[in-house]
Amino acid sequence: MNQDVMTACEWVMVCDATDIPENGGACVKVEDVQIAVFNFARRNEWYATQNLCPHKQQMVLSRGMIGSAGDNCEPKVACPFHKNTFSLQTGKCLSNDELEIKVYPIKVENGKVYVSLE
Amino acid sequence: MSEISTKNIVIVGNGMVGYKFCEKLLAKSNRFNLIVFGEEPRVAYDRVHLSEFFSGKTADDLSMADISWYSDNNITLHLGDPIKEINRETQTIYSSKGLIQSYDYLILATGSAPFVPNLPGIDKKGVFVYRTIEDLEAMSRHAEFAKKGVVMGGGLLGLEAAKALIDLGIEETHVIEFAPRLMPRQIDQNGSKLLQNKLKELGLQVHLNVNTSKILGDEEITGLQFADDTIMSLDMLVISAGIRPRDELAKQCGLEVGPRGGIVVNEFMQTSDEKVFAIGECALFDGMIYGLVAPGYEMADIVASHLCDIEKRFKGYDMSTKLKLIGVDVASFGDPFICEPDCKTIVLEDSNKGVYKRINMTTDGKHLLGGVLVGDAEAYNMLLQTVNNKIVLPPNPEDLILGVRGGAVAEGAGVISLPDDALICSCEAVTKGTICSAVIDQEITTIDGMKKCTKAGTGCGGCVPMVKDLINGTLKENGKYVKNVICEHFNFSRQELLDLIKINNIKNYDEVLDTFGKGDGCEVCKPAVASILASLWNDLILKQATIQDSNDRFLANIQKGGTYSVVPRIAGGEITPEKLIVIGEVAKEFGLYTKITGGQRIDMFGAHLNDLPLIWKRLTDAGFESGHAYGKSLRTVKSCVGSTWCRFGLHDSVSFAIEIENRYKGLRSPHKLKGGVSGCIRECAEAQSKDFGIIATEKGWNLYVCGNGGSKPQHAQLLAADIDSATCIKYLDRFLMFYIKTADPLTRTATWLNKMEGGMSYLKNVVVNDSLNVAEELEAEMELLIKNYKCEWLEVVENDEMKKKFSHFVNAPEVKDPTVSFEPLRDQVMATQW
Ligand code: SRM
Ligand SMILES: Cc1cc2nc3c(=O)[nH]c(=O)nc-3n(C[C@H](O)[C@H](O)[C@H](O)COP(=O)(O)OP(=O)(O)OC[C@H]3O[C@@H](n4cnc5c(N)ncnc54)[C@H](O)[C@@H]3O)c2cc1C
Ligand code: SF4
Numbered sequence: 034m035n036q037d038v039m040t041a042c043e044w045v046m047v048c049d050a051t052d053i054p055e056n057g058g059a060c061v062k063v064e065d066v067q068i069a070v071f072n073f074a075r076r077n078e079w080y081a082t083q084n085l086c087p088h089k090q091q092m093v094l095s096r097g098m099i100g101s102a103g104d105n106c107e108p109k110v111a112c113p114f115h116k117n118t119f120s121l122q123t124g125k126c127l128s129n130d131e132l133e134i135k136v137y138p139i140k141v142e143n144g145k146v147y148v149s150l151e
Numbered sequence: 152m153s154e155i156s157t158k159n160i161v162i163v164g165n166g167m168v169g170y171k172f173c174e175k176l177l178a179k180s181n182r183f184n185l186i187v188f189g190e191e192p193r194v195a196y197d198r199v200h201l202s203e204f205f206s207g208k209t210a211d212d213l214s215m216a217d218i219s220w221y222s223d224n225n226i227t228l229h230l231g232d233p234i235k236e237i238n239r240e241t242q243t244i245y246s247s248k249g250l251i252q253s254y255d256y257l258i259l260a261t262g263s264a265p266f267v268p269n270l271p272g273i274d275k276k277g278v279f280v281y282r283t284i285e286d287l288e289a290m291s292r293h294a295e296f297a298k299k300g301v302v303m304g305g306g307l308l309g310l311e312a313a314k315a316l317i318d319l320g321i322e323e324t325h326v327i328e329f330a331p332r333l334m335p336r337q338i339d340q341n342g343s344k345l346l347q348n349k350l351k352e353l354g355l356q357v358h359l360n361v362n363t364s365k366i367l368g369d370e371e372i373t374g375l376q377f378a379d380d381t382i383m384s385l386d387m388l389v390i391s392a393g394i395r396p397r398d399e400l401a402k403q404c405g406l407e408v409g410p411r412g413g414i415v416v417n418e419f420m421q422t423s424d425e426k427v428f429a430i431g432e433c434a435l436f437d438g439m440i441y442g443l444v445a446p447g448y449e450m451a452d453i454v455a456s457h458l459c460d461i462e463k464r465f466k467g468y469d470m471s472t473k474l475k476l477i478g479v480d481v482a483s484f485g486d487p488f489i490c491e492p493d494c495k496t497i498v499l500e501d502s503n504k505g506v507y508k509r510i511n512m513t514t515d516g517k518h519l520l521g522g523v524l525v526g527d528a529e530a531y532n533m534l535l536q537t538v539n540n541k542i543v544l545p546p547n548p549e550d551l552i553l554g555v556r557g558g559a560v561a562e563g564a565g566v567i568s569l570p571d572d573a574l575i576c577s578c579e580a581v582t583k584g585t586i587c588s589a590v591i592d593q594e595i596t597t598i599d600g601m602k603k604c605t606k607a608g609t610g611c612g613g614c615v616p617m618v619k620d621l622i623n624g625t626l627k628e629n630g631k632y633v634k635n636v637i638c639e640h641f642n643f644s645r646q647e648l649l650d651l652i653k654i655n656n657i658k659n660y661d662e663v664l665d666t667f668g669k670g671d672g673c674e675v676c677k678p679a680v681a682s683i684l685a686s687l688w689n690d691l692i693l694k695q696a697t698i699q700d701s702n703d704r705f706l707a708n709i710q711k712g713g714t715y716s717v718v719p720r721i722a723g724g725e726i727t728p729e730k731l732i733v734i735g736e737v738a739k740e741f742g743l744y745t746k747i748t749g750g751q752r753i754d755m756f757g758a759h760l761n762d763l764p765l766i767w768k769r770l771t772d773a774g775f776e777s778g779h780a781y782g783k784s785l786r787t788v789k790s791c792v793g794s795t796w797c798r799f800g801l802h803d804s805v806s807f808a809i810e811i812e813n814r815y816k817g818l819r820s821p822h823k824l825k826g827g828v829s830g831c832i833r834e835c836a837e838a839q840s841k842d843f844g845i846i847a848t849e850k851g852w853n854l855y856v857c858g859n860g861g862s863k864p865q866h867a868q869l870l871a872a873d874i875d876s877a878t879c880i881k882y883l884d885r886f887l888m889f890y891i892k893t894a895d896p897l898t899r900t901a902t903w904l905n906k907m908e909g910g911m912s913y914l915k916n917v918v919v920n921d922s923l924n925v926a927e928e929l930e931a932e933m934e935l936l937i938k939n940y941k942c943e944w945l946e947v948v949e950n951d952e953m954k955k956k957f958s959h960f961v962n963a964p965e966v967k968d969p970t971v972s973f974e975p976l977r978d979q980v981m982a983t984q985w
C-alpha cells in the first residue's frame with residue numbers, strides 16, 4: 034500500500050469503514066465498476082481489488098476469505114469458488130501463474146473508505 | 152501485544168527448573184525483563200546426570216546452556232550471589248553481595264537440599280551429601296584414600312550414589328536403609344528382595360531395618376554406631392536420606408509453607424502472595440513435593456503460560472521412574488502398590504534369571520494401572536504409555552510381561568502404534584507426533600539431532616530407546632507417515648487443536664490463532680477452526696462470518712454466476728401440502744428453479760444474495776427451518792415409509808428418521824453427515840450408504856455406521872444389533888461426538904474409520920463398551936450442542952444488522968449484482984454456463 038507516493042491519484046469515497054466486516058471483505062460499486070474492499074483488521078491494513086475472479090469470470094472475490102501465505106505473511110484472498118488465491122498486495126495469483134487481478138490504492142480517513150481507480 | 156512497560160521478573164535459583172522457566176518464557180514472550188540470581192558458582196547444569204561426572208563428563212558437558220545464552224537473550228545473570236532477604240511489601244530482594252533488585256513477579260526456584268539427619272558427629276570430615284558438582288568434587292578427592300564407603304539411604308538417589316562410589320574405585324560399598332525394603336517409595340517387598348540379590352552380584356552390600364545412632368571418629372569419620380549398639384567401620388559416608396525443600400527465604404518473608412516444609416502453591420504455582428511463584432523441588436502442591444525434573448519443568452511451563460495470559464493448570468504429575476546407571480533394571484510406573492481387591496495383579500517372579508515383574512490392572516482387566524519391574528525393565532516405556540494413554544489391554548495381558556510366546560504377534564504393539572499425542576518424553580513434554588514429524592519434515596534420523604530439534608531425551612533420558620524406535624519406525628514406514636497438520640498457520644492436527652481450544656475454553660478464531668498459531672490464517676484453517684468452534688459451543692456461526700467457508704458465510708450454497716440455493720429442512724422427507732404450497736409460492740415470487748434433491752427434499756436455485764433474507768422470512772414464517780445444505784453438518788436423514796403404510800414395515804421408520812434428524816439438526820462436524828432409516832431389510836432408504844444407517848429388525852433396530860456414497864462408495868458396518876430406540880440414540884450420540892472430536896478436517900466418517908487403528912472393532916469398543924471411559928462425557932457434550940441449537944436463518948431474519956450483510960454492494964444495498972444472468976430451461980431457468 035504505497036499510496037503515499039501516489040499523490041496525484043483521485044480518491045473516491047466508497048463507504049464507511051464499518052460497512053466492511055473485520056478481517057473480511059465486501060463489494061462496493063464505483064460507477065459501473067465492482068471493487069472488492071478488504072478490512073484486514075488483524076493487521077490494521079486495508080486492500081482493494083477487482084471483484085471479478087479471473088478464473089471463471091465470477092463476481093465474487095469480495096466474498097472470499099482473507100489470510101496470509103508464507104513466512105513473510107503475504108496478505109491474500111481466496112476465491113469462494115475454486116479457492117484460487119491472490120496476493121492482496123500485488124494482485125498476483127499465488128495458485129495459478131496465468132491469473133492476475135488488479136489492485137487499487139485505498140485509504141481510510143475519519144471512518145470513510147477511499148479508493149482510487151487511476 | 153502493545154505492552155510498553157516491560158515488567159521485571161526475578162528468578163531466585165538457577166537450577167534445572169529455574170533455567171527451564173527462562174527458556175519457556177522466552178519462547179512465549181520477549182516483553183519481560185529477566186533477572187536471575189543463583190547461589191551456585193556456575194550456570195545451571197543437568198543434575199539428573201550428575202553421576203556422569205564420575206564417568207568423565209565435565210561441568211561444561213553438563214551445563215544446560217552456555218553462559219552466553221543468557222546475555223544473548225537479555226537475561227541478567229548473577230552467579231554465586233544467593234538472595235538473603237525478600238521484602239514483599241516493597242517488592243524488592245536483597246542479595247548476599249549487597250545487590251537490591253525490585254520485581255513485578257518473583258519466581259522462587261530454590262530447589263531442595265539433601266536431608267541430613269541430626270546425628271551426633273554428623274559434621275565430621277568424610278561425610279558427604281550428593282547434590283552439586285562441588286559435592287562430587289569433594290567426594291572424589293576423599294575417595295582417593297578411602298577403602299570402604301557407605302551410603303545412608305536405599306532410595307533412588309542412594310543407589311545412584313552407591314554406584315558412584317563403586318565407580319570411584321571404593322573397594323567395599325554398603326547401603327544402609329532404615330525401611331524394610333529398598334526404594335521404599337517405588338517398589339514392593341518382593342521386588343526389593345530381588346534387587347538386593349542383584350546388587351550383591353555387583354558388589355553392593357545392602358542392610359535393611361538399620362537405625363543409625365551415632366557417627367564415630369575424631370575429626371574424620373571412622374564408623375557408624377547403630378541403635379542396637381553394633382558398629383560398622385568405614386572411611387567415607389554419603390548421606391542420601393531424602394530431600395528437604397529450600398523454603399528458608401519463603402519463611403523469612405512470611406509466605407505460607409507446609410508443616411514439613413515446602414512453599415505452598417496453588418495450581419498456577421502461585422504462593423500465598425500472588426506476585427510470588429514457586430516451582431521445582433521447593434514447591435509444595437497439594438501436600439506433595441515433586442522430587443523429579445519432569446514435574447518441575449511442567450511447573451515452569453505453567454508459570455510462563457500464566458504470565459503470558461495462557462491458562463494452564465498444574466494437575467499433579469506422574470511419578471513413574473526408572474533407575475539409571477546401577478546396572479540392574481528397576482522401574483515402577485503408574486500406581487505400583489495398589490492391591491487386590493481394588494485391582495487384578497499379575498506377578499512374574501523368576502529368581503533364577505533375577506527377574507521380578509508385577510502389573511496391576513483394573514478389575515475388569517481392560518486397563519493397566521501400574522506396576523514394578525526389576526531385572527528387566529525393557530517394557531517400561533510401553534507399559535507407561537499403556538497406563539498414561541489408557542490403552543485397552545490385549546486379551547492376554549500377561550503377554551505384556553512375559554513377552555509374546557509361540558510366535559504370536561501382539562496386535563497394535565510397539566511405539567509406532569501409539570496415538571500421535573502420546574507423551575514420549577515427559578521431561579520436555581514431547582509427543583510422538585512431534586518426533587515423527589521431525590523425522591519426516593526435517594529429516595532428523597539421529598538421537599542427537601532429535602535432541603537438538605525437539606529436546607526429546609534431554610531430561611532424564613529414559614525415553615531415548617523409545618525415541619530411537621520411533622525414528623526407525625517412521626523411517627521404515629518410509630515417508631508414508633505424514634503429520635496431518637491443518638495448514639501452515641497451525642502445527643496441529645484437527646484433533647489436537649480441538650482439544651486445545653476446548654481445554655482453554657476459547658471461543659473465537661483470532662484468539663485461537665494468537666494462542667496456537669502463527670501468521671494471519673487462511674482459507675484452510677479458518678473454516679476448520681470455525682467448524683471446531685461450532686462443534687464445541689454451537690454458537691451462531693454468523694457472529695464470526697468472515698472465517699466461515701463461502702457457503703456458511705451466507706448460509707446458502709453459492710452457485711455458478713454467484714447466486715445461491717435455498718434448502719429448507721424437510722425432516723425425514725415428510726412434508727405437508729401446506730408447506731409444499733409455500734415453497735411453490737416462494738419459488739415463483741423470487742424466480743427460483745426448483746428440484747427434488749437426492750436427499751428427499753426440495754432445493755430452490757438461483758437466489759440473489761440480496762433476496763436470501765426475504766426468501767427465508769417467508770419460509771420461517773411458514774415454520775420452515777434451515778436445512779444446512781451449505782454446512783459441514785447434518786444434512787438429511789432419509790426415510791422409507793415404514794410400518795405406517797408399507798406391508799413389510801416392522802417399525803415406524805419415518806417417525807424415527809424425523810426424531811433423529813431433528814435431534815442432530817445444525818450439528819457442525821468435520822464433514823457433512825447423512826443418515827437413513829429403513830423399515831425393514833429391503834432397505835428402501837439406502838441406510839447402509841449413509842454415515843449412520845438404521846434398519847428395523849424383529850427385535851428392534853440394527854445400527855450401521857461409516858457408510859458413504861460419493862465418489863468412493865462404501866457400505867456402512869454394523870455397530871450394534873437389535874437395540875431399542877433409546878440405546879440407538881445413545882450410541883449415535885457417542886459415535887457422532889467421537890467422530891466430531893477426532894476426525895481430520897473434511898473427512899467423512901467412512902474415511903475416518905478407514906484410517907482408524909483397530910478399525911471397526913476399536914470403534915465398537917469405544918462406543919458400545921466404553922473402552923476409553925468417555926461415553927458419559929460424549930453424551931453430555933452432545934446434549935449441550937442439542938440444547939444450544941437455534942435455526943440460523945430465523946436468527947438472521949429477526950436481526951436487521953445481520954440482514955444488512957446480505958447485499959451485493961455495501962454502498963448500494965438495493966442494487967442486485969447486474970452481472971447475474973439466467974438462461975431458460977424447460978419451464979424454468981438455469982445459470983448461464985461458464
Ligand atoms: C442438490 C443435490 C443434488 C440433487 O439435486 O439432488 C446435491 C448437490 C450438491 N452436492 Fe451432493 N447433492 C445432493 C445429494 C447428494 C447425495 C445423495 C444423498 O444425500 O442421498 C450424495 C451421495 C451420498 C453421500 O454423500 O455419501 C452426494 C454427494 C456429494 C459429494 C461427495 C461426498 C463424498 O463423501 O464423496 C459432494 C462433494 C463434497 O461434499 O465435498 C457433494 C457436493 C454437493 C454440492 C454441495 C457441491 C458444491 O460444493 O457446491 C452440490 C450443491 C449444489 C448446489 O448448488 O446447491 N455431494 N450429494 C443433493 C442435495 C441433497 C439435499 O437435500 O441436501
Ligand atoms: C544425583 C541426582 C540424580 C537425580 N536423578 C534424577 C532422575 O533420574 N530423574 C529425575 O527426574 N530427577 C532426578 N534428580 C532430581 C532433579 O535433579 C531435580 O528434581 C531437579 O534438579 C530440580 O530442579 P530445581 O531447579 O527445582 O532444583 P535445583 O536443580 O536444585 O536448583 C535450585 C537452585 O537454586 C539455588 N538456590 C537455592 N536457594 C537460593 C537462594 N536463596 N538464592 C539463589 N539461589 C538459590 C540452588 O543453589 C540451586 O542451584 C536427581 C537429583 C540428583 C541430585
Ligand atoms: S453430483 Fe456433482 S454436479 Fe451433481 S449436484 Fe452433486 S456435486 Fe453437483
Ligand code: FES
Pocket residue numbers: 086087088089090091112113114115116117
Ligand atoms: S471462479 Fe474463482 S477460483 Fe474459480
